[in-house]
Amino acid sequence: MAxxxxxPGEYRNLKQLEPARLHVDGKEYELPVVExxxxxxxxxxxxxxxxxxxxxxxxxxxxxxSCTSNITYIDGEKGILRYRGIPIEQLAERASFxxxxxxxxxxxxxxxxxxxxxxxxxxxxxxxxxxxxxxxHGLPREAHPMAILSSMVNxxxxxYPEVASTGGEGNGEELDIAVARLISKVRTIAAFxxxxxxxxxxxxxTNYTYCAxxxxxxxxxxxxxxxxxxxxIRALNLLLILHADHEQNCSTSTVRLVGSSKVNLYASICAxxxxxxxxxxxxxxxxxxxxxxxxxxxxxxxxxxxxMVKDKDKPQxxxxxxxxxxxxxxxxxxxxxxxxxxxxEHMKSDDPLLDIALELEEIALHDxxxxxxxxYPNVDFYSGxxxxxxxIPTNMFTVMFAIGRLPGWIAQWKEMHDSAPxxxxxxxxxxxxxxxxxxxxxxxxx
Numbered sequence: 001m002a003x004x005x006x007x008p009g010e011y012r013n014l015k016q017l018e019p020a021r022l023h024v025d026g027k028e029y030e031l032p033v034v035e036x037x038x039x040x041x042x043x044x045x046x047x048x049x050x051x052x053x054x055x056x057x058x059x060x061x062x063x064x065x066s067c068t069s070n071i072t073y074i075d076g077e078k079g080i081l082r083y084r085g086i087p088i089e090q091l092a093e094r095a096s097f098x099x100x101x102x103x104x105x106x107x108x109x110x111x112x113x114x115x116x117x118x119x120x121x122x123x124x125x126x127x128x129x130x131x132x133x134x135x136x137h138g139l140p141r142e143a144h145p146m147a148i149l150s151s152m153v154n155x156x157x158x159x160y161p162e163v164a165s166t167g168g169e170g171n172g173e174e175l176d177i178a179v180a181r182l183i184s185k186v187r188t189i190a191a192f193x194x195x196x197x198x199x200x201x202x203x204x205x206t207n208y209t210y211c212a213x214x215x216x217x218x219x220x221x222x223x224x225x226x227x228x229x230x231x232x233i234r235a236l237n238l239l240l241i242l243h244a245d246h247e248q249n250c251s252t253s254t255v256r257l258v259g260s261s262k263v264n265l266y267a268s269i270c271a272x273x274x275x276x277x278x279x280x281x282x283x284x285x286x287x288x289x290x291x292x293x294x295x296x297x298x299x300x301x302x303x304x305x306x307x308m309v310k311d312k313d314k315p316q317x318x319x320x321x322x323x324x325x326x327x328x329x330x331x332x333x334x335x336x337x338x339x340x341x342x343x344x345e346h347m348k349s350d351d352p353l354l355d356i357a358l359e360l361e362e363i364a365l366h367d368x369x370x371x372x373x374x375x376y377p378n379v380d381f382y383s384g385x386x387x388x389x390x391x392i393p394t395n396m397f398t399v400m401f402a403i404g405r406l407p408g409w410i411a412q413w414k415e416m417h418d419s420a421p422x423x424x425x426x427x428x429x430x431x432x433x434x435x436x437x438x439x440x441x442x443x444x445x446x
Contacts, residue, residue: 007032079328097240101407121180126205148193154270191217231346245408251275257425282401285384288320292353320381332379
């Protein structure tokens with residue numbers, strides 16, 4: 001007779017299916033099988049070690065569901081992405097980034113009064129504490145903007161200790177203010193980090209909309225005010241929406257894991273920023289630009305570069321193609337391709353990198369090598385070209401990603417703290433080191 005492994009209480013609200021059966025060491029175990037609202041199925045192994053003494057081994061957590069979530073749904077095979085049930089295509093076409101941020105954090109679209117209050121909070125908390133300027137003045141000019149961003153976000157817990165002490169358990173009003181403060185100040189910190197890198201004086205926020213305010217702080221100066229452009233503002237708004245959340249990726253999982261220790265919101269987000277910095281994650285669009293520039297600067301025919309990519313003995317890679325989740329055309333890439341063309345046309349920018357990108361895409365989409373491997377353009381393929389056209393330097397690309405992803409990180413952090421029972425993250429491992437051995441004094445070591 002099989003031993004039945006009991007499903008934990010936090011998963012009993014999921015649809016329960018016929019259990020799976022595991023045979024190990026001559027015994028049979030019945031493992032609960034649960035199903036989410038979109039038909040995703042999971043074998044629940046929460047109590048497997050307690051029942052059988054075994055754990056599962058899953059390097060990179062490729063087949064591990066670390067949580068249940070109501071925030072984002074992805075179907076990589078069909079190219080579907082939805083925030084709180086709403087298709088990304090609808091949000092990209094009709095919503096603002098601020099509205100999308102509210103949706104992610106609060107679980108619903110705001111009414112007029114809620115939207116007005118949220119916007120007012122963003123405006124009210126757009127300034128950073130004046131004492132923080134001493135941090136900026138003490139940083140070397142060549143400091144990477146992501147290093148500055150992570151450090152400054154973490155330092156917010158110094159200036160706003162009421163959030164630092166709650167660990168996610170503050171009242172609703174406190175949390176609303178903390179959320180607005182973080183979403184608003186991150187663009188100010190980002191713009192200040194850019195001004196620091198080019199040696200220009202900081203430009204303070206004003207009473208503009210979210211994206212317009214960021215562009216103002218980035219590109220205005222004491223002698224010339226940045227001329228706002230509705231096409232650029234809309235493109236930036238779109239890019240931030242497309243990056244706002246993406247399920248349990250590396251940085252989001254980091255925010256949840258760090259936050260599971262009940263550390264404050266700012267420290268958790270700081271950890272997510274650091275995780276995003278890597279070229280395998282948020283730094284991918286920078287790598288796309290570097291690839292396109294390499295092709296241009298070395299005058300390499302696109303077809304020849306494609307052949308170099310297919311040669312396993314050569315180091316060249318086609319950055320911006322393929323995705324860990326999507327096995328179809330990234331739905332965000334379809335949206336952003338059109339916007340890329342619109343921005344370049346409006347700004348009368350004849351960027352040869354776009355021509356190279358379009359030719360790369362055309363060849364790759366019809367090449368059997370890429371078709372067999374389901375390597376389609378992802379959101380990073382065109383986003384870097386748009387940022388470059390707007391005037392944002394390459395080393396700021398990942399910062400832009402972080403600004404967009406911030407509402408998703410906050411929503412995930414909040415959802416985890418609202419869940420019951422609350423559990424600290426603590427993965428297991430399979431030890432593969434030396435067996436027990438005695439300590440040898442240094443004088444006796446050869």
